[in-house]
Amino acid sequence: xxxxxxxxxxxxxxxxxxxxxxxxxxxxxxxxxxxxxxxxxxxxxxxxxxxxxxxxxxxxxxxxxxxxxxxxxxxxxxxxxxxxxxxxxxxxxxxxxxxxxxxxxxxxxxxxxxxxxxxxxxxxxxxxxxxxxxxxxxxxxxxxxxxxxxxxxxxxxxxxxxxxxxxxxxxxxxxxxxxxxxxxxxxxxxxxxxxxxxxxxxxxxxxxxxxxxxxxxxxxxxxxxxxxxxxxxxxxxxxxxxxxxxxxxxxxxxxxxxxxxxxxxxxxxxxxxxxxxxxxxxxxxxxxxxxxxxxxxxxxxxxxxxxxx
Amino acid sequence: xxxxxxxxxxxxxxxxxxxxxxxxxxxxxxxxxxxxxxxxxxxxxxxxxxxxxxxxxxxxxxxxxxxxxxxxxxxxxxxxxxxxxxxxxxxxxxxxxxxxxxxxxxxxxxxxxxxxxxxxxxxxxxxxxxxxxxxxxxxxxxxxxxxxxxxxxxxxxxxxxxxxxxxxxxxxxxxxxxxxxxxxxxxxxxxxxxxxxxxxxxxxxxxxxxxxxxxxxxxxxxxxxxxxxxxxxxxxxxxxxxxxxxxxxxxxxxxxxxxxxxxxxxxxxxxxxxxxxxxxxxxxxxxxxxxxxxxxxxxxxxxxxxxxxxxxxxxxxxxxxxxxxxxxxxxxxxxxx
Numbered sequence: 001x002x003x004x005x006x007x008x009x010x011x012x013x014x015x016x017x018x019x020x021x022x023x024x025x026x027x028x029x030x031x032x033x034x035x036x037x038x039x040x041x042x043x044x045x046x047x048x049x050x051x052x053x054x055x056x057x058x059x060x061x062x063x064x065x066x067x068x069x070x071x072x073x074x075x076x077x078x079x080x081x082x083x084x085x086x087x088x089x090x091x092x093x094x095x096x097x098x099x100x101x102x103x104x105x106x107x108x109x110x111x112x113x114x115x116x117x118x119x120x121x122x123x124x125x126x127x128x129x130x131x132x133x134x135x136x137x138x139x140x141x142x143x144x145x146x147x148x149x150x151x152x153x154x155x156x157x158x159x160x161x162x163x164x165x166x167x168x169x170x171x172x173x174x175x176x177x178x179x180x181x182x183x184x185x186x187x188x189x190x191x192x193x194x195x196x197x198x199x200x201x202x203x204x205x206x207x208x209x210x211x212x213x214x215x216x217x218x219x220x221x222x223x224x225x226x227x228x229x230x231x232x233x234x235x236x237x238x239x240x241x242x243x244x245x246x247x248x249x250x251x252x253x254x255x256x257x258x259x260x261x262x263x264x265x266x267x268x269x270x271x272x273x274x275x276x277x278x279x280x281x282x283x284x285x286x287x288x289x290x291x292x293x294x295x296x297x298x299x300x301x302x303x304x305x306x307x308x309x
Numbered sequence: 310x311x312x313x314x315x316x317x318x319x320x321x322x323x324x325x326x327x328x329x330x331x332x333x334x335x336x337x338x339x340x341x342x343x344x345x346x347x348x349x350x351x352x353x354x355x356x357x358x359x360x361x362x363x364x365x366x367x368x369x370x371x372x373x374x375x376x377x378x379x380x381x382x383x384x385x386x387x388x389x390x391x392x393x394x395x396x397x398x399x400x401x402x403x404x405x406x407x408x409x410x411x412x413x414x415x416x417x418x419x420x421x422x423x424x425x426x427x428x429x430x431x432x433x434x435x436x437x438x439x440x441x442x443x444x445x446x447x448x449x450x451x452x453x454x455x456x457x458x459x460x461x462x463x464x465x466x467x468x469x470x471x472x473x474x475x476x477x478x479x480x481x482x483x484x485x486x487x488x489x490x491x492x493x494x495x496x497x498x499x500x501x502x503x504x505x506x507x508x509x510x511x512x513x514x515x516x517x518x519x520x521x522x523x524x525x526x527x528x529x530x531x532x533x534x535x536x537x538x539x540x541x542x543x544x545x546x547x548x549x550x551x552x553x554x555x556x557x558x559x560x561x562x563x564x565x566x567x568x569x570x571x572x573x574x575x576x577x578x579x580x581x582x583x584x585x586x587x588x589x590x591x592x593x594x595x596x597x598x599x600x601x602x603x604x605x606x607x608x609x610x611x612x613x614x615x616x617x618x619x620x621x622x623x624x625x626x627x628x629x630x631x632x633x634x635x636x637x638x639x640x641x642x643x644x645x646x
Contacts, residue, residue, distance in 0.1 A: 055460030055496070062454070062553025079553075081453070083460055083496070118546065 005176055012280050013165045020164070021157030028153035032146065041074070042137035043093045044100035046108040051128040053119050054086040060118070061088045061111045068092075068107055075099070077107060090134075097137045104134035173284040175223075175277050181304060184284055185291055190274065190303040193228065198242065199235030202305065206236075209302035210272040217250040217270035220305075221263045221294070224286040225278040228307040229253045232276060257290050267299030278307040362570045366614075367392040368442055369559070370404075370433045372449040373525065374424065375504060378479050382451075384424040384432045385504065386525050389440060389584075391613055394570045397577035400613050401529060403522035404436050405586045409598040417593050429556065440584065441606050442614075446559045454554030455503060456496035461550065462535050464493040465528060467502065470520060470632035471512055475505040484508075489632075503528065515630045519586050523635045526581040530641050533579060540646040541572045572645040581639040582623055584609060 001009075010017055050057050058081035065077040076093045088111070092104040108131045119127045175181060178189045188209060191202035207215050218236065220229050233251045240249055252270065254263035267273035273294055277287050287304070294301045373386025384406065391400040406421035423435040429449050437444040450458075459465045474486045485501040494502065506521050514520060536547055545565045552561065559567075571577045585602035605625065612622040620638050628637045 053461075055457040056550050059454070059457045059461070059550050059553040062457075064553070066553065081457065083456075118549065 008176070008280065009165060009169055010162075013161075013168075016165060017158070017161045020161035021154040024153040024157030024160070025150055028149050032149060040139050041093050041095060042097040042100040042139055043091060044097075044104040044134035044137035045092075046090045046104040046134040047132040048088045048090070048108050048112055048115075049130050049132060050086050050088070050115070052086070052125050053115070053127055054081055054083050054088060056119060057081075057111060057115050057129070058088050060114050061090060061107070064107050064111050064114070065090065068103055075103065077103065092134075092137075100137040101134045105131070108133065174280045175282050175284055175287060175306070176279060178306060180284070181277065181287065181306065185287055185304070187275070187291060187301065188303040189306055191305050193232065193235075193305060193307040195235065199232075199239035200242065202232070203236055203239040206272050206274060206302055210300060212271055212300075214247070215271040216248060217252070217272075219252045219254060219263065219266045219270040219273045219299075220276055221254050221267060221273060221290065222256045223275055223277045223282040223290050224256050224258060225281040226253075226256060226276075228278055229276050232274075232305055232307075256286070257293050258286065264293055264297040264299065267294050267301070268297050271300060272302045273299040274302060275304045276307065277304055362394075362573065363563070363566050364394050364570075366394070367446060367567060368437075368444040369446040369448060370436050370444050371529065372424065372429060372432060372447060373455075373503065374449050374451045376451050378481065380479075381425045384421040384429075386522075387421065387432075387436055388522075388526060388529060389436065389442075389444065391442075392567060392571065394567060397571055397574050399533075399571070399577065399579045401526045401579060401581040402440070402609070402613065403526060403581075403583035404440060405518060405522070405584060405588075405599045407518065407588060407597065407599045408439055408585075409588075409591060409594075409601050410435055410439065417591065417598070419596065419598065430558075439601070439606065440610060441603065442610055446557070448555050448557040448559065450555050452500045452504075454551075456500050457554045458532065458551055459494075459496040459499045462532075464495055465499050465535075466491065466493050466531055467499070467524065467528060468492075468634065469502070469524065470634045471509050471514065473502070473505055474508045474510070475501045476508060477501075499528065513630070515627070516586055519583060519631065520635065522583050522586075523581075523639075526583075526639070530579050530581065530639075530643075533643050534641075536568070537572050537643055537645045541569045544568045544572070572643075575646070576642055576644045579641045579643055580619065581641075582609070582619055582637060585626065587626060 048057060048061070058079060061079040061081075065079045068077040069075060074093075074095045078091045079088055080091070081088050090104050090107045090111070092100045092107070094100045094103065112129045112131055115127065115129060121127070178192065181187075181189055188205075190205040190209060191199075195202065206218060220232055222229050230253055233253050236249075236251050240247075250270075252266055254260075254266055257263050275287065275290055275294070291301060367390075369390040369392060371386070371388040371390060372384045373388075374382050375385035376382035387404040387406060389400075389402045389404055391398075391402070393399070404420070406419060408420040409417055410420040410423065412418055412423070412426065420435060420439060421432075423432045427435075429447050433444050433447045468491045469487055469489050472487065472489050474484050476484045485498055485505075487498070487502060503525055504521075505524075506517050509517055509520070536544065548561065548564050548568065557564070585605035586599055587602075588597060588599035590596070591598040608622045609619065611617060612619045623637045626637065628635060
């Protein structure tokens with residue numbers, strides 16, 4: 001299979017290729033929001049801004065953070081310090097939004113109170129501090145995690161879709177090209193549709209391949225998909241009309257042999273029987289079995305018309 | 310055709326897996342860089358709650374936890390403190406991080422990996438086995454705690470034996486370059502030098518880890534000097550201030566009582582050295598490991614515990630190629646007040 005064949009295969013199965021990733025993404029969303037809504041973690045941050053002794057306040061904050069951390073209840077309290085900005089940030093994660101906010105503010109107040117009572121009162125370097133309280137708690141990493149899960153689900157959907165398409169393709173063995181037909185069936189491809197000459201070449205090739213002086217009747221038999229057979233009959237009729245000495249010719253369209261055996265009887269009676277194969281819709285198995293059946297019926301099977309799109 | 314389908318399928322699977330792996334990105338922590346240097350003058354505080362002076366000997370393992378930017382934590386610095394409250398002596402004995410240790414079932418690795426496997430208690434127990442003395446206590450400090458303490462003092466005086474350029478292995482901060490000699494380091498540079506085991510260039514140092522141990526012990530001793538510079542009255546508020554910066558199983562009252570007892574004579578001695586540090590590529594693991602030396606440890610600890618000749622106990626190790634300051638044993642007197 002060439003890359004071009006693969007692209008065509010995807011195009012033919014575009015609905016599945018799009019639908020499966022969407023289904024996977026929706027399933028992932030459902031799982032996250034319905035099945036695991038209890039696992040949400042909310043993170044709130046409060047900040048202590050001090051005039052001096054940021055390191056000492058950070059040390060006190062680390063002690064308070066450890067005291068408030070309760071792994072059994074999923075409460076995690078950490079702190080970080082910025083010596084240059086003289087700020088100490090209290091970060092609280094817990095399963096409850098309000099709880100995270102409250103603890104973040106409680107710890108900040110406790111640290112500031114401890115700092116005020118504990119740090120030395122130096123008139124040259126007085127300690128001042130204020131709190132920038134936590135006002136909201138964000139679901140921890142929710143956006144990032146959601147994007148990651150969704151992307152993973154879409155990728156999984158694409159992967160499954162591609163696998164399905166390839167497996168079905170491997171089982172069905174659809175007709176892909178002229179080469180594909182000539183490799184497997186010992187019959188000439190008389191023409192590929194669409195054509196630009198109005199069907200003149202197809203008519204000529206049927207006459208040449210029939211090995212008869214006069215071809216007065218033709219039977220068109222689809223390998224399976226019959227949607228293009230009438231179009232080919234119209235092409236041949238138009239080609240006949242454009243001939244200077246147009247002769248009488250009966251062009252019959254039949255159902256595929258998988259539907260009815262009538263085509264085999266008709267094919268025995270006409271001067272030339274032609275199989276119509278539609279790329280990607282008909283399988284090699286359809287074509288091979290039709291050709292074998294027509295040979296058994298002793299029909300003058302002159303060749304194949306390949307409908308490419 | 311089936312073979313070609315399989316090939317396409319395999320390529321697609323690999324592409325999808327790679328894309329999925331690319332999505333698993335880790336967020337990184339940020340560390341604030343400090344250049345601040347401010348002095349602190351502590352005011353006297355109330356007397357300690359422990360009336361009776363504690364006596365005897367305490368073994369404490371000081372663990373420098375190298376947790377950094379979400380990387381797994383290791384006990385990269387291990388210093389065993391033998392605190393002799395009766396004779397007012399602290400022995401600081403560095404335990405090489407690369408010491409070969411049996412993690413069970415014949416699985417060998419570096420001793421400092423035990424922190425990752427079993428936590429600080431397991432690390433303390435492992436060091437106790439290697440050193441051959443019962444260690445009941447630990448104090449663990451991470452880089453942010455170390456920087457907080459140094460920031461409290463407005464910097465830390467260090468006498469470096471070599472020039473060194475330290476490169477952060479995470480490549481997210483600029484290199485820190487140090488010149489040999491006396492200097493006062495900012496908290497950030499203290500953090501950098503405390504972890505620097507490489508970056509000495511072509512100065513022909515036989516064992517860079519020994520140099521780091523020497524520097525780390527020196528910094529630990531200097532921090533003790535700072536702690537006692539305003540007398541023992543300062544100890545309790547200082548320790549209270551630093552509780553958040555460390556993790557320890559020593560009750561606060563006992564920390565204060567031991568420290569006050571040590572300083573009760575107006576001074577005490579700190580003797581520093583390192584345990585057996587010589588090693589080679591280990592045939593079991595393919596790692597460079599310090600060869601287990603139970604006899605070496607026994608001789609050293611015997612000298613430490615019985616007031617023997619420590620220098621004689623470590624003379625079997627070759628210090629001749631190190632800079633003059635790294636002679637194997639150091640002795641510092643900490644003056645209180």
